Amino acid sequence: MDYVRFGRSNLRVSRIALGAMGFGSPSWRKWVLPEAQARPIIRHALEAGINLVDTCDYYSDGASEEVLGAVLWEHARRDEIVLATKAGNPMGSHANARGFSRKHLFAAIDASLRRLRTDHVDLFQTHIWAPATDLDELAVAFGDIVRSGKALYVGATTMPAWAFVRTIGIARHLGQAALCSMQCEYNLCHREAERELIPFCRDDGIAVIPFSPLARGFLCADRREASHTTARHESDDYTLKHYHRPGDHRVQQAVARIADGRGVTPAQIALAWVLRQPGITAPILGATSVSQLQDAMAGLSVTLTAEETGLLEAEYAPRPPRSGS
Numbered sequence: 001m002d003y004v005r006f007g008r009s010n011l012r013v014s015r016i017a018l019g020a021m022g023f024g025s026p027s028w029r030k031w032v033l034p035e036a037q038a039r040p041i042i043r044h045a046l047e048a049g050i051n052l053v054d055t056c057d058y059y060s061d062g063a064s065e066e067v068l069g070a071v072l073w074e075h076a077r078r079d080e081i082v083l084a085t086k087a088g089n090p091m092g093s094h095a096n097a098r099g100f101s102r103k104h105l106f107a108a109i110d111a112s113l114r115r116l117r118t119d120h121v122d123l124f125q126t127h128i129w130a131p132a133t134d135l136d137e138l139a140v141a142f143g144d145i146v147r148s149g150k151a152l153y154v155g156a157t158t159m160p161a162w163a164f165v166r167t168i169g170i171a172r173h174l175g176q177a178a179l180c181s182m183q184c185e186y187n188l189c190h191r192e193a194e195r196e197l198i199p200f201c202r203d204d205g206i207a208v209i210p211f212s213p214l215a216r217g218f219l220c221a222d223r224r225e226a227s228h229t230t231a232r233h234e235s236d237d238y239t240l241k242h243y244h245r246p247g248d249h250r251v252q253q254a255v256a257r258i259a260d261g262r263g264v265t266p267a268q269i270a271l272a273w274v275l276r277q278p279g280i281t282a283p284i285l286g287a288t289s290v291s292q293l294q295d296a297m298a299g300l301s302v303t304l305t306a307e308e309t310g311l312l313e314a315e316y317a318p319r320p321p322r323s324g325s
Helices: 035-047 059-075 102-116 135-148 161-174 197-204 231-235 237-242 246-262 266-275 290-301 306-314
Strands: 003-005 012-014 017-019 052-054 082-087 121-126 151-157 181-183
Touching (some): 059 102, 082 102, 121 135, 135 161, 161 197
Parallel strands (some): 017 052, 052 082, 121 151, 151 181
Antiparallel strands (some): 003 012
């Protein structure tokens, strides 16, 4: 396993990260694995040298964090793991059980630490973008959480570039710990982060840890064929809504052709492309089996030619800007 610098910080992380959205409770999503089934995946990831593990309080209503808290420390020391979690999505029915108020963020970090069985996380991140967020309050609250020792670094997920830049500016102006990472959706079918987010991160030394590098499994097989469907694909309305455009299918077919010609899997080709993009620190893999993890990790050794890269990128169909972003 290769290790790289986490942005311009002195922290070093594995070239790929383990995403824990698929660990927790099947009652939350039917494809999610309970602790007993998640254990071998987590253990294999650690044995392979993965040290960056990403979860969220929202995943399985906290059960994802509980699984990690129960399993991680049986196989690794706390100082060996770079543990990341997120907050922002609803965690209760009352008005302040979500969002980025000081009240919710301090409650969220405390609850996450209890579930993860640790006294701090290495990276505490926003999870969703809430357009009405007061960025001054967010920047100061995150800075205070770092000062408290409950998080060592702070980052953002899917935040518009303008808000990301402004939040960082506020924190630096006030002498607070500033957002040092961006977790954005990025893969061969979803390259909108190339417009502003990734160029800014490259220029400013911000770590980029993209989620869905395999497009939630869409790039691994032609999901229009009944034999290639999965429990996640059948129940994941996000994938059905965002990854079935004609251009997306053309990208998937290009991935399949190159993989076939190489004698490797589509997952390895799709991940190899993300890994080689400028500014990418560590793509997050949401494996739900050891074989999926092993398959994707083999993409670390795949180097695409310029011709192959051109063929993969040629079919990309840009998405229009979202209103309110």
